[in-house]
Amino acid sequence: MAFSGKAKDFYTGELKGIREAGTFKEERFIESPQAANITVEYPVGASTQQVLNFCANNYLGLSSHPDVIKAAHEGLDSRGYGMSSVRFICGTQDIHDELEKKLSTFLGTEATVLFASCMDANAGVFDVVLDKEDAMIADRLVHASIVDGMRLCKAQLYNYKHANMAHLEEKLQETQECRFRMIITDGVFSMDGDIAPLDKIVELAEKYDAMVMVDDSHATGFMGKTGRGTHEHCGVLGKIDVITTTLGKALGGASGGCVSGRKEIVDLCRQRARPYLFSNTVPPVIITAANKVIDLISKTTARRDKLEDNTTYFREKITEAGFDIREGVHPIVPIMLYNAKLAQDVARDLYQEGIYVIGFSFPVVPKGQARIRVQISAGHEKEHLDKAISAFTKIGGKYNILGKGKKEIIEMYGY
Amino acid sequence: MNEDLKKTIIDYVKHEYLEDEDEEEIDENTPLISSGIVDSFSMVSLKTFLEKKFEIKIPDEKATTDAFDSVNKIIVLLKEFNVT
Numbered sequence: 001m002a003f004s005g006k007a008k009d010f011y012t013g014e015l016k017g018i019r020e021a022g023t024f025k026e027e028r029f030i031e032s033p034q035a036a037n038i039t040v041e042y043p044v045g046a047s048t049q050q051v052l053n054f055c056a057n058n059y060l061g062l063s064s065h066p067d068v069i070k071a072a073h074e075g076l077d078s079r080g081y082g083m084s085s086v087r088f089i090c091g092t093q094d095i096h097d098e099l100e101k102k103l104s105t106f107l108g109t110e111a112t113v114l115f116a117s118c119m120d121a122n123a124g125v126f127d128v129v130l131d132k133e134d135a136m137i138a139d140r141l142v143h144a145s146i147v148d149g150m151r152l153c154k155a156q157l158y159n160y161k162h163a164n165m166a167h168l169e170e171k172l173q174e175t176q177e178c179r180f181r182m183i184i185t186d187g188v189f190s191m192d193g194d195i196a197p198l199d200k201i202v203e204l205a206e207k208y209d210a211m212v213m214v215d216d217s218h219a220t221g222f223m224g225k226t227g228r229g230t231h232e233h234c235g236v237l238g239k240i241d242v243i244t245t246t247l248g249k250a251l252g253g254a255s256g257g258c259v260s261g262r263k264e265i266v267d268l269c270r271q272r273a274r275p276y277l278f279s280n281t282v283p284p285v286i287i288t289a290a291n292k293v294i295d296l297i298s299k300t301t302a303r304r305d306k307l308e309d310n311t312t313y314f315r316e317k318i319t320e321a322g323f324d325i326r327e328g329v330h331p332i333v334p335i336m337l338y339n340a341k342l343a344q345d346v347a348r349d350l351y352q353e354g355i356y357v358i359g360f361s362f363p364v365v366p367k368g369q370a371r372i373r374v375q376i377s378a379g380h381e382k383e384h385l386d387k388a389i390s391a392f393t394k395i396g397g398k399y400n401i402l403g404k405g406k407k408e409i410i411e412m413y414g415y
Numbered sequence: 416m417n418e419d420l421k422k423t424i425i426d427y428v429k430h431e432y433l434e435d436e437d438e439e440e441i442d443e444n445t446p447l448i449s450s451g452i453v454d455s456f457s458m459v460s461l462k463t464f465l466e467k468k469f470e471i472k473i474p475d476e477k478a479t480t481d482a483f484d485s486v487n488k489i490i491v492l493l494k495e496f497n498v499t
Contacts, residue, residue, distance in 0.1 A: 140457050147456050157459045161434060367451045 061379025075288025187230030193332030
């Protein structure tokens with residue numbers, strides 16, 4: 001053991017710095033299944049409290065759905081707990097193949113390969129298909145896992161201003177000499193809940209002969225009329241070359257991700273994607289549950305329809321209550337407070353009112369754009385939404401921000 | 416200081432990083448990275464631009480967030496490559 005005093009002092013100093021910057025992340029212990037209504041111990045050691053959860057990615061309310069739990073139990077009984085192997089040695093069961101085929105059908109793609117997470121899918125895919133003579137042209141606000149994946153790839157990196165098609169076109173013109181180009185974007189951006197203009201992106205990709213890659217983690221299962229994702233919402237089903245997405249959000253919320261898209265790219269991932277080659281297989285219990293999730297959402301759009309109704313209702317009512325929100329149609333509803341301390345204070349007070357939300361501030365969002373990110377679920381009932389709106393209204397009144405816009409809130413509380 | 420050089424970099428930063436609706440003004444001393452105008456990820460475009468424009472190669476150990484934190488600091492860095 002050689003954990004020297006020097007190393008210990010250094011790491012202690014780093015932790016102190018994080019605390020002083022106000023960005024130290026504390027975990028809250030949930031003592032119930034994930035759902036709209038949860039039991040939380042916070043702070044650690046305090047007595048537990050029943051709160052309504054408005055910060056999970058449980059968009060379709062399937063995390064603890066009885067049919068999904070039953071399917072997980074069946075998987076455990078019929079295929080065991082762990083596989084003790086990567087996929088290509090002895091970690092592939094028939095149910096893995098079944099899920100990959102179901103995901104391809106659902107997403108409208110040629111083929112799919114599972115990864116341990118979407119983080120892993122994003123970390124692996126670029127290095128497999130692009131090299132030094134190629135260009136990655138990414139939206140500036142893509143998810144951190146894409147940034148990491150691009151860093152692992154030798155291709156030249158370009159980025160364009162968020163959702164700015166004129167700037168993207170400039171970058172496509174700049175990179176005409178490259179062998180291959182790939183336009184890279186999130187389908188839905190997780191901090192603002194805004195949607196990439198995939199129809200326009202595909203148009204530019206066709207004009208300039210570039211591939212398109214979309215991380216659709218915050219869309220798979222519910223965006224678009226039948227929940228296929230942002231590509232369905234934007235009318236470009238079948239035109240996205242690479243989709244990465246997660247089983248960890250709407251699709252049951254456990255873990256696991258995938259690369260789905262052109263068959264050759266997926267096949268190459270199986271041969272060369274390092275996170276795929278060197279991570280254990282996704283366990284059977286998750287696979288059988290995910291198979292059930294795809295069955296459920298392929299059979300009926302009831303859950304995504306309810307999510308859409310809940311989202312429309314919440315967005316309307318919270319706006320009527322006088323909050324300044326980022327407009328849109330996505331169940332991520334950013335309630336803008338601009339000042340970091342105000343966002344923390346409002347979130348803390350809402351917790352006391354039984355509403356669990358989190359304040360986000362720099363560096364997660366740009367400076368001066370602190371907010372509370374509300375996430376709506378099909379698991380919420382109307383009374384849950386009403387209770388949240390009423391609590392928000394009470395706390396908004398306390399801080400005198402109802403009916404106030406950016407300028408006025410900043411005047412009162414500063415950046 | 417070479418005014419043309421300063422203007423070239425400021426114009427690039429404005430075009431590349433500021434949104435059309437941004438009211439922010441940038442001068443040679445405006446913090447770029449530490450203020451969040453340029454994040455460490457998109458700093459790559461700025462490095463690539465400088466390398467192409469002035470036909471130089473800035474090694475990664477020199478392309479630090481501190482060295483790119485203002486137009487003035489970038490000008491100091493460029494001097495090392497005889498760009499003035």
